[in-house]
Structures are given as C-alpha cells and as structure tokens.
Amino acid sequence: QSVLTQPPSVSGAPGQRVTISCTGSSANIGSGYDVHWYQQLPGTAPKLLIYANSNRPSGVPDRFSGSKSGTSASLVITGLQAEDEADYYCQSYDNSLSAGEVFGGGTKLTVL
Amino acid sequence: QVLLQESGPGLVKPSQTLSLTCTVSGASISSGSFWWSWIRQPAGKGLYWIGRIYMTGSTSYNPSLRSRATISLDTSKNQFSLKLTSVTASDTAVYYCARHDGDYSGGVDYWGQGILVTVSS
Numbered sequence: 506q507s508v509l510t511q512p513p514s515v516s517g518a519p520g521q522r523v524t525i526s527c528t529g530s531s532a533n534i535g536s537g538y539d540v541h542w543y544q545q546l547p548g549t550a551p552k553l554l555i556y557a558n559s560n561r562p563s564g565v566p567d568r569f570s571g572s573k574s575g576t577s578a579s580l581v582i583t584g585l586q587a588e589d590e591a592d593y594y595c596q597s598y599d600n601s602l603s604a605g606e607v608f609g610g611g612t613k614l615t616v617l
Numbered sequence: 618q619v620l621l622q623e624s625g626p627g628l629v630k631p632s633q634t635l636s637l638t639c640t641v642s643g644a645s646i647s648s649g650s651f652w653w654s655w656i657r658q659p660a661g662k663g664l665y666w667i668g669r670i671y672m673t674g675s676t677s678y679n680p681s682l683r684s685r686a687t688i689s690l691d692t693s694k695n696q697f698s699l700k701l702t703s704v705t706a707s708d709t710a711v712y713y714c715a716r717h718d719g720d721y722s723g724g725v726d727y728w729g730q731g732i733l734v735t736v737s738s
Contacts, residue, residue, distance in 0.1 A: 507663060541724035543664075550713055551664065556724035569637055571676065598675055598723070605679050606666040606723075 508533060509609035510597050514616040517585045525612045527578040533607060535576035538598040542571055542580045545592045545611075549606035554593070555580060584613070590616045619643040621714050621729035627732055629708075629736050635701040639714030639729055640694070646693045647672045649666060650719030655699045657710040658731070665710075669717065704736045 508558055510528040527540060534540055540558050543551035555571035558578060570581045578597075582585040582589055595609040625637035639653070647652060654669040668678035670688045678686050687700045701708060711731040717727040 539722040540720070540726075543725070550728035551725070552728075553721070553724050553726050555724075556718075557722035562721070562726065564722075579634075596664075596724070602680060605677055606669070608664040608666065611663040 506611040508607040509595055509597060511593075511595060511609035511612045512557075513610070514613045514615065517582075518595055518617045521580065521585045522583045523600055523614065524584060525580040525582075525593050525595075525614070527597075527609050528581070529576050529597060529607075530601075531576060532574075532601035533597045533599040534578060536600060538600075539606065540571070540573050540578040542569075542578075543594045543596065544589075545594065547591070549596060557562065558599045585616055587616050590614055598602075619648050619716065619727045621716065623712060623714050623729045623732040625732060625734070627733055627735060629704055629734060630738050631705055631736055632702075632703055635699070635708060635736070637699045637712055637732065637734070637736055638712075639698070640696050640698050641716070642695070644716070646690060646695055646697060652717045652719075652723075653688075653690075653697050654715045654725070656713045656715055656719060657684075658713070659710040661709075664679075666700075677731065678679075683717055706736050707738045708734070708735065 524581040545551040558573040559571045599607045652671045655667040665668045683704045714729040715725040715729040
C-alpha cells in the first residue's frame, strides 16, 4: 500500500482533458513537501514530467500541468494524444515512520 | 548528456547479497546540487524508493530496507553502488539508479535504463 494514493486507472478520448490525483497526508504533501510527476512508457524508465508541484522541465509540452493544494496534488493533461498512454507516478517526501522519498502507486492512462 | 548505467548480476540466490553499481557519465557525482538514489519496481507494480546518497557520503534509506541496504560512493570511478543483504524472492524487481536535482527541488531528472534482478535458486 503506497503512502501516496493515486487512482489505478483513468481514460479519455483524444483531444480530451484528464486529471490524475495524488492524495497524501500531513506527513508528506500537507507538510509542504514538493510533488513531482513522472511518465513511464511501457518497458522504459520513468521520465520527469513536472517538478516542484507545477514546473515543467524543458521539452515537456505545456499540455501537461500540475498543481498542489493541502494534502493533495493533481496532474492535468489536456489535448490528449495517443502517445500519452502510459503509467503516471507522483513522488514526494514523507517525514513520518516512512521517512524518505515516497511514490504513489501509479495511474494507468488509457487513450480511448 | 548525462547517462546512468546499472550493472551487476541478473540472478541472485535467496539469502545471498545483491550488489549493483551505477556508472555515471556526463556529470560528476561529487559536485553540484545533486543526490543519487536507488529505486526498484517489481514486475507490474509501482516504484519503490530504496535509499539515497549525497556527495558527502551521507545516506538515507527506506525504513523497511534500512537493516539490509547499503549505498556507497566511489568518486574515483564516478560510481555509486547498492548492496542488499539476505535477499528473498520479494526482492525480485527492476532496479533503477537515479539522479535527483536540487534545482528541480529533488525531482529525478535522470534515470538509468534499469536492470532486472531475479532472486531464485
């Protein structure tokens, strides 16, 4: 069971908008720790998509955006494309007994 | 271009020690606002942080693996390593080495390609 909770799956048609949530607690996201998001295509290593809640590394399309509020964070993908079909993970830091870097369980995005 | 490459045995017997090395090219592991982690992913499952090391040699581990994991640096070879003792089948996973960038608030900007380690007799 992951410290950060993500929906197992989301789906959307090409061109649509989807949101992936990442719910934590007062020991991690709620303590002010930044949230990062990764995209993992099948058979490959994860790729940094969003860092520090809402920032995009160079080369990441602006169709991807992130936000954080309270004990949760969200990744929004607009103008969905077939190549967005992948697993998405959130990451933050936890200062409880699970102290250290923590990941969400991952969300499988299916483009219909 | 920064590259991370994991190396080590792909098969380890139960109760033995898993040893992996990450060779870093295109960046120095002993400079900059970076730190270095090992992360694993069992087949069909999510990402699991094992531990990290700073260029000072200071380490931090996932509490569930702290008693079995050791991460070390070899600055002369620009490498860092993972040792995991007393392995069982539940340690079977793809193991990634990764670089956290302080300028990215600790987000992992570079990953190795991953190495599959199977624990089996």
